[in-house]
Amino acid sequence: MENIIGRPFNFRMPREVIFEAGISSLAAQKAAALGAKRPVFITGRSMAKSEALARLMDGAKKLGMKPELWPEVEPEPPVALLYKAAADIRTLGGDCLVALGGGSSMDFAKMAAVLAKFPELDAAAMVGSEKVPARGLPTIMIPTTAGSGSEVSAVAVFSFPEEKMKKGVAGGNMVADVALVDPELTHGLPPAITAASGMDALVHAVESYISLGTNPLTQDLALAAVRKIAPNLAACVREPDNASARAAQSYGSLTAGMAFAMSGTAGVHAMAYPLGGEFHVPHGEANTAMLRWVMEYNLDGCPEKFVPIAEAMGINTAGMSAERAASAALDAMIALGEECGVKTRLRDFGIPREAAAHMAKAAMKETRLISNNPRKLTEDAVKEIYERAW
Ligand SMILES: [Fe+2]
Structure with missing residues (x-):
C-alpha cells in the first residue's frame, strides 16, 4: 500500500456535495429527501434578512414543509450559545438543520444538530x-463565503470565553449530510470578508499539504485548491460580482476543505486560535496574520514540501533549489495577502506584544494542530513566532 500511493487515507464526505451556480435553490428538496418536515434554518443576524434566506424558506413552504428560523449565530460562536440553540430547536420540533452562512454558521449547525438530538451530551x-458518539439531526450546509470549507469538513470550532480559548470538535459524526456549494451566493460579498475567508482557504490548502497528517489525496486536492485560489482571489476582492473568479474561489475553498478534512490543519491554525479566543480576531483574519510567520518557521524544516506549492502558485521552479522555490512560494502568498489588503501584524489588531507568552501557552493546548505541524513547535518557538508577528 505504502509503495503504491504513499500513506493510506480515510476520506469522509457528506453523502452529496453539489457544486453549481444557483444550486442552493435545491435546499428544500434535499431537506425533504432527508425526511424533514420542520427544517430549521441556522444563520446569523445579517443573513437572516437576506433574500437568499427568504427564497430558501419559501421553497420549503412550497414543498409542504414548515420551515423555522434560528438566526442567532454569532461570529466565533461561544459554546454556551449551542445549548440555547439546541433547546430552541427541540422546542420548534426541528428535524433537520440547514446552515446558511460562513464557517461560524456551518460549524454551529453541525454541533447544534448533535446537541439537539442528544441533550444529555x-x-x-x-x-x-x-x-x-453518534450523528445528530440531518444537516445541509450552504456556504455564503468561500473559505471555511466547513461544508465538507469533520470539524467545528467554538469559543470557550472563560478560558479565552477556541477549541475544535472533530469526528466522522460531525460531517454534514449534504453540501450545496453555490458560488452565486458569494457575489457581492464585501472585500474584507472575501479576502479573509479566501486567505483562510489558501491556508487550509497549504497546511493540509505540508502537515504530518497529509496523504496523496489530500495533496492532490490541496494543489488543485492553490491553483484556483492563487490567480482568482484578488479578482474576487476587486470585483465582487466577477462570476468566473467567484466560482473558481468557491471551488478552491471546497477542495481545500476536502483536503484538510482528511489531514487536519497545523501550526497556523493552532496559533490563530488564541487571537480569536482572547482578542476576538475573526478566524480568516487571524489565520492570514499568522500565515507568513509560521510558514517562515516551517520553510527551515521542510523546504522541499513547498516546491509543488510554488508550482501551483504559478511559479516556474525549473533550476531553482528547494529553498529558493519554497521562499518564492511564501513570497507569492504574502504578496497575495497584501494585494487583498489583509493585516499581517498582531499590533494592527490591538494585541500587546506581552501577550506572546500567554498566547503561546494557549496555542500549545491545541495539541491536535500543534502536533500536525511539519516542523516541531515548542512553546518557546511559538512565543518567538508571535513576537516576530507583532
Ligand atoms: Fe480555517
Missing part, C-alpha cells in the same frame, strides 16, 4: 478527535 467533553 456535553460539548466540552467532545472537544478533540472522534469523541462525538
